Amino acid sequence: MSxxxxxxxxxxxxxILGIRPDHEVEIRLDVLEESDGPMxxxxxxxxxxxxxxxxxxxxxxxxPNPEFLEERYVLFRRASxxxxx
Numbered sequence: 499m500s501x502x503x504x505x506x507x508x509x510x511x512x513x514i515l516g517i518r519p520d521h522e523v524e525i526r527l528d529v530l531e532e533s534d535g536p537m538x539x540x541x542x543x544x545x546x547x548x549x550x551x552x553x554x555x556x557x558x559x560x561x562p563n564p565e566f567l568e569e570r571y572v573l574f575r576r577a578s579x580x581x582x583x
Contacts, residue, residue: 505541505542513573513574513578515545516570516574518567521562522548523547526578527578528578530543
């Protein structure tokens with residue numbers, strides 16, 4: 499499980515933000531090309547290529563499952579390709 503703030507969680511659910519199985523964050527290209535003020539710039543666009551920090555829990559089952567991240571990342575990539583530029 500990865501913990502995201504409300505903004506990033508909503509962007510993840512809407513396939514605006516994707517998380518690769520190696521925990522690197524990607525942002526949809528059409529969103530990167532938008533110009534809409536500081537919240538978009540600092541809140542999403544500059545989050546691109548960041549790596550999620552995940553605590554090292556004593557129980558490995560509590561870490562994000564790479565297979566689940568891959569599944570969601572595939573959906574993000576499909577949504578990215580469907581967006582007009």
